Amino acid sequence: xxxxxxxxxxxxxxxxxxxxxxxxxxxxxxxxxxxxxxxxxxxxxxxxxxxxxxxxxxxxxxxxxxxxxxxxxxxxxxxxxxxxxxxxxxxxxxxxxxxxxx
Numbered sequence: 001x002x003x004x005x006x007x008x009x010x011x012x013x014x015x016x017x018x019x020x021x022x023x024x025x026x027x028x029x030x031x032x033x034x035x036x037x038x039x040x041x042x043x044x045x046x047x048x049x050x051x052x053x054x055x056x057x058x059x060x061x062x063x064x065x066x067x068x069x070x071x072x073x074x075x076x077x078x079x080x081x082x083x084x085x086x087x088x089x090x091x092x093x094x095x096x097x098x099x100x101x102x
Contacts, residue, residue: 002069004035004061007097009053017091028084032077034068035061053094066102073100 011017029037042055063069072078089095 002063002066002100002102004063004069004073005099005101006059007055007099008057008059008092009094009096010056011091012093013091014056017088020088020091025081025084025088029059029061029081032061032072032081033075034072035063037061069100 008017026037026039038060040058040060042057045055048054061069063072085095
C-alpha cells in the first residue's frame, strides 16, 4: 500500500476553505483513478514543532502499491488536482504539506 498524505494547517478562512474544498477540490480529487480517499479532521496536536501552524485536516489518497501511485501521479487526473490546489491557497495562507508514503 502507498499513500499521498496531505496535511493542512488551520486555514486563514475556514469557512471559505471548507466550502471550496467540498464543492470544487474534492470532486476533482475523486476523479483520480485507483485511489481511495480518506479525510480526517485533526482533533488535537499535543506537540507542535516551532514554526509550524496548528494542524487542521489530513487527507489521504490510498493506492494498492507504489507503482500504482506513481502511474497515477503521472496522469491527467492528478495534474488537475495539483492545478486546482493553487485555488485553495487564499483560504489556507500557505501550501499544505504533501507526503508520498509507503
